[in-house]
Amino acid sequence: MTEKLPPEAPSRQRRRKFLVIVDQSPEHRKALRFAARRAQHTGGLVSLLNVIAPGDFQHWRSVEDAMREEALSEAERLLYEAAKTVNELSGLHPELIVREGKSREAVLGLLKDDPDIMVLVLASSTGREGPGPLVSLVAQQAQMAYPIPVTIVPGSLSDSDIDELA
Numbered sequence: 276m277t278e279k280l281p282p283e284a285p286s287r288q289r290r291r292k293f294l295v296i297v298d299q300s301p302e303h304r305k306a307l308r309f310a311a312r313r314a315q316h317t318g319g320l321v322s323l324l325n326v327i328a329p330g331d332f333q334h335w336r337s338v339e340d341a342m343r344e345e346a347l348s349e350a351e352r353l354l355y356e357a358a359k360t361v362n363e364l365s366g367l368h369p370e371l372i373v374r375e376g377k378s379r380e381a382v383l384g385l386l387k388d389d390p391d392i393m394v395l396v397l398a399s400s401t402g403r404e405g406p407g408p409l410v411s412l413v414a415q416q417a418q419m420a421y422p423i424p425v426t427i428v429p430g431s432l433s434d435s436d437i438d439e440l441a
Contacts, residue, residue, distance in 0.1 A: 291319040305398035312441030315365035325350040398428040
């Protein structure tokens with residue numbers, strides 16, 4: 276007699292998300308381009324994160340609220356601009372995320388909340404001040420490493436170089 280096994284539950288098809296931190300730095304555009312092209316070529320998605328610094332005006336609540344509202348407005352502007360670029364490059368509609376706090380903690384919290392984010396994409400700066408604060412964080416000690424692969428796009432690459440690599 277053959278025992279009949281219950282049918283397997285259909286597995287949810289996970290699409291790899293590429294996370295880009297959107298800020299005012301010129302190098303974030305290189306990371307954005309790479310993530311958009313890579314997601315397009317691999318059937319993935321793009322998540323865009325902007326991190327707002329926490330307010331420090333505890334004595335003047337109205338000032339803190341106004342500053343937070345201004346920061347949120349700027350974050351939304353940057354994210355919509357980046358989303359337009361992703362859509363123009365790949366036809367994808369990225370996920371837009373705003374978090375408050377320090378960049379590293381905000382990224383780690385997002386990675387914990389969203390297991391579909393599988394690659395963090397950063398770009399290095401070409402300026403004299405070094406590779407940039409986000410890339411410097413990644414390059415620190417092993418215990419500071421992110422729990423997912425990090426792709427660092429050299430800031431010196433041209434758009435066509437990035438398109439070819441992605």
